[in-house]
Structure formats: structure tokens, C-alpha cells
Amino acid sequence: MTVYDYSMSTVAARAGTEVDTAYNSMGIPIYMTNNYLFDNVSGGAEACRSPEFGDCYTRVSNPTNNELGKAMASLEGCEAGLPFATGAAATSTLALALLKSGDHVVCDDTTYSATNYLFSTLLAKYGVEATFLDFTDYEALRAAMRPNTRLVFFETPCNPTMKVIDIAEVAGIVKACGGAKDSGATGGDGAKDSGATGGDGAKDGGATGSDGAKDSGAEDSGSNGGTITVVDNTFSTPFITRPKELGIDIVMHSSTKYICGHGDAMGGILTGSRGLIDTIMDVGLKNLGGTASPFNSFLMLRGLKTLELRMERHCKMAMAVAKYLDGHPKIERVYYPGLASHPGHETAKKQMSAFGGLLTFELKGGMNAGVTLMDNLKLCALAVSLGEANTLVQHPASMTHWYVPEEARRASGITDGLIRFSTGLESTDDILTDLEETLKLV
Numbered sequence: 001m002t003v004y005d006y007s008m009s010t011v012a013a014r015a016g017t018e019v020d021t022a023y024n025s026m027g028i029p030i031y032m033t034n035n036y037l038f039d040n041v042s043g044g045a046e047a048c049r050s051p052e053f054g055d056c057y058t059r060v061s062n063p064t065n066n067e068l069g070k071a072m073a074s075l076e077g078c079e080a081g082l083p084f085a086t087g088a089a090a091t092s093t094l095a096l097a098l099l100k101s102g103d104h105v106v107c108d109d110t111t112y113s114a115t116n117y118l119f120s121t122l123l124a125k126y127g128v129e130a131t132f133l134d135f136t137d138y139e140a141l142r143a144a145m146r147p148n149t150r151l152v153f154f155e156t157p158c159n160p161t162m163k164v165i166d167i168a169e170v171a172g173i174v175k176a177c178g179g180a181k182d183s184g185a186t187g188g189d190g191a192k193d194s195g196a197t198g199g200d201g202a203k204d205g206g207a208t209g210s211d212g213a214k215d216s217g218a219e220d221s222g223s224n225g226g227t228i229t230v231v232d233n234t235f236s237t238p239f240i241t242r243p244k245e246l247g248i249d250i251v252m253h254s255s256t257k258y259i260c261g262h263g264d265a266m267g268g269i270l271t272g273s274r275g276l277i278d279t280i281m282d283v284g285l286k287n288l289g290g291t292a293s294p295f296n297s298f299l300m301l302r303g304l305k306t307l308e309l310r311m312e313r314h315c316k317m318a319m320a321v322a323k324y325l326d327g328h329p330k331i332e333r334v335y336y337p338g339l340a341s342h343p344g345h346e347t348a349k350k351q352m353s354a355f356g357g358l359l360t361f362e363l364k365g366g367m368n369a370g371v372t373l374m375d376n377l378k379l380c381a382l383a384v385s386l387g388e389a390n391t392l393v394q395h396p397a398s399m400t401h402w403y404v405p406e407e408a409r410r411a412s413g414i415t416d417g418l419i420r421f422s423t424g425l426e427s428t429d430d431i432l433t434d435l436e437e438t439l440k441l442v
């Protein structure tokens with residue numbers, strides 16, 4: 001029995017505490033090393049073939065990174081987990097490892113900008129076609145599935161309109177639609193040989209996460225034998241939503257956000273079956289190199305210790321702010337899944353244990369009113385990103401979504417007056433007072 005066999009609260013609080021057998025330190029050591037000393041040539045030869053036999057080179061395997069993978073796998077209810085340098089690196093590595101020319105991707109129409117660009121533009125250059133649609137339209141989703149659909153990707157709740165997608169419904173549709181049954185999902189031939197660290201070999205081992213049954217990526221390339229479902233669970237974290245339990249194959253995180261929690265380290269994480277994660281490591285990470293810094297993995301493990309408590313606090317403040325703004329005469333509309341008026345409220349109740357720390361709202365005075373508010377807030381900080389101790393406000397139309405053509409922006413609900421609000425860990429009363437005082441100027 002290890003710490004990862006306990007309940008989620010214990011796993012998060014104790015992750016990494018069993019690693020240091022040399023000195024029994026309670027904190028996990030930060031293994032800032034690029035390489036590892038071999039006892040002899042045959043030991044080195046084995047480690048270079050697979051992390052199962054030992055660490056060889058940190059791009060592929062590192063004890064601090066491995067521990068973060070194990071912890072996140074346990075929290076998401078998955079067999080294995082793999083950290084990356086950023087969330088964007090996690091998504092792009094997954095896509096390049098699992099897709100090949102001729103494959104088809106179905107993606108929700110509201111995903112993080114880099115995710116959308118990857119599927120709409122970058123992968124199109126290499127013969128991967130993508131269909132974008134609103135995943136709350138189940139008929140449209142069903143109709144979009146093709147025999148060569150390899151990947152179905154979505155986030156929930158979606159930035160910035162807080163659309164909530166029914167995870168179990170999507171997983172069920174993908175499963176029912178069948179799809180290609182061959183093993184092409186794991187990429188082209190010969191892609192698995194990394195010059196720096198050795199060639200093919202057994203593809204399991206400590207490098208990619210927790211214990212459990214080990215299967216081949218090809219065989220378990222998706223719940224229907226061919227199509228792999230991926231949920232970006234960044235906004236919820238496993239303490240609010242556990243997509244794997246709802247039928248999803250891979251859970252992705254930008255750990256830059258709530259997992260880190262302090263706004264001081266970037267990271268990404270994928271969790272899934274041993275076979276899929278090993279394939280993504282062996283075909284993708286090993287050759288593409290978007291590896292997490294062990295120092296950042298240490299910070300993520302530290303973040304996990306308080307994740308549950310922080311999420312409770314973020315969610316509580318978000319609910320209070322949403323209710324306050326919802327009744328305010330200068331506010332046109334509030335988007336928060338916790339409000340009964342939100343279109344995704346019933347779905348959110350089904351699959352979320354709380355409603356998250358993010359909300360968006362529109363002022364009656366549109367863009368000018370929004371600028372006045374954001375330029376005058378004293379405590380809420382004007383900055384992008386989310387999931388930190390600071391409450392953050394930003395203006396999607398001019399900041400995070402400036403490059404989206406106006407028509408497309410409006411179609412996805414991003415009006416010029418929309419403001420995104422990421423609740424921090426300050427006193428809710430102080431934040432409400434900041435809002436109240438500043439709204440008087442609008």
C-alpha cells in the first residue's frame with residue numbers, strides 16, 4: 001500500500017512523501033539532474049530502452065516528474081500520468097503522438113486558443129482534418145463522427161462563457177458511434193526511436209505514473225477501439241470533476257492554473273490508461289521534448305497539498321460574486337454554472353461537486369463600462385491566467401481572444417463588454433467591496 005491507495009484528500013496531501021529513501025525527507029527531493037549514473041553497461045542499456053529499468057535522461061524520465069505523474073493519475077482515477085512543460089505542450093504532444101495523416105478530430109467549438117489553433121490550423125498542414133461544433137448539440141456530435149475519427153476533444157466548463165458539456169453523454173455517443181478499430185491511433189511506424197535515449201523496448205514503468213494493468217496503446221486506443229476521448233479538466237480539477245469515471249480516456253490539465261495554484265510555475269499533465277500514456281511518452285514526449293522541469297513538478301506537488309482547500313475557497317467566492325453581480329442594476333448578464341439561470345446548471349450539478357472559481361459577466365454599458373471597471377478595481381488584479389491566490393480580471397475581447405475574428409467571437413458569446421473573473425483566496429468581503437466601490441464609477 002502506498003499513499004496513492006488512500007482517498008483523494010490523503011493522496012493530495014501526502015503525494016511525494018515516500019520518495020526519499022536515502023534520507024527519509026518528508027518533502028520530495030527536486031531531482032535537478034539531466035542524467036543518471038549506471039552501475040554497468042548492461043544496466044545503462046536497459047535504462048536507455050525503458051524507464052521501467054531505471055532513469056536514463058530527464059527528457060524521458062525523472063523521479064520528481066514521475067511522482068507528479070503518479071499523484072495526478074491517482075487523483076484522476078487513471079492508471080498513469082505524465083507531466084509536461086506547459087498545458088499546450090501536453091495537448092500538442094498528445095495529438096502528435098496519437099494522430100497521423102488522414103485522421104479526423106472532432107473538437108468542441110469553445111476550447112483554449114492554442115488547442116483550437118493546433119487542431120484547426122497546425123495539424124491541418126499535416127493532413128489531419130478537424131470538425132468543430134457545439135458539444136451540447138448531441139445530434140451534431142453524433143453526425144460529425146466518422147470511421148476515421150481518432151480524437152474527440154473538449155473542455156468543460158468552457159472559457160469564457162462557462163458552457164458546461166455533459167461528459168458522460170459525449171463519452172456515450174463516441175462509444176456508440178464505433179469508429180475505426182485498427183491501431184493507427186498510435187502514430188506512424190518507426191516513430192518510437194529516440195536517438196538520445198535508445199530505441200524501442202518495453203513501454204511501461206515508473207516514468208509515467210501509478211501502478212496498474214499495463215496494456216498497449218494500440219489496443220486500448222479508445223473506448224470504442226479507435227476514437228480517443230480527451231477532456232481538458234483545467235477549470236474543474238479532480239476535486240470537482242473526474243472525467244475518467246464518466247467514460248473519458250485521457251484527462252488533460254494546464255497545471256499552470258489551479259494545480260500549481262500560486263501563479264509561479266507553468267506545467268501540463270495528461271492522465272489515462274497505462275498504454276495510452278506510455279505511447280504518448282514513447283512516441284511523443286521522448287521525441288518532441290516538452291518535458292516538465294523537476295523544479296516545477298515539485299511546485300505542482302506542493303500545490304496539490306492545498307488544492308482541495310483552495311478549490312473550496314475559490315468556489316465559495318465565485319458563488320458569492322456571481323450572486324452579487326446577478327442582482328446588480330449595472331450588470332447585464334452573469335455566466336456562472338452555479339446560478340440556476342445558467343443553461344449548464346443542471347449538467348453542472350450532475351458532474352461537478354462545486355461550480356468552479358471562474359465566472360464571466362457583461363456590463364450594461366458594454367466595452368466602455370467594462371474598461372472603466374477594470375481600470376479602477378483596486379484589489380482585483382488586471383491580468384490573464386487563472387487559479388491563483390490573487391483574484392484576476394481580464395477582458396477576453398481585447399486580451400486573450402483579440403485574434404479571433406469579431407464574428408466568430410460574438411458567435412461564441414465573447415462580446416466586447418464581457419469580463420472574466422478568476423476568484424482568488426482573499427476575503428470575499430474585500431473583493432465584493434472592491435467591486436461595489438468600483439461599480440459606482442461605471
Ligand SMILES: Cc1ncc(COP(=O)(O)O)c(C=O)c1O
Binds near residue numbers: 089159232256266268
Ligand atoms: C483551459 C486551458 N487549457 C489549456 C491551456 C494551456 O495551458 P498552458 O498555458 O499551461 O500552456 C490553458 C491556458 O490558459 C487553459 O486555460
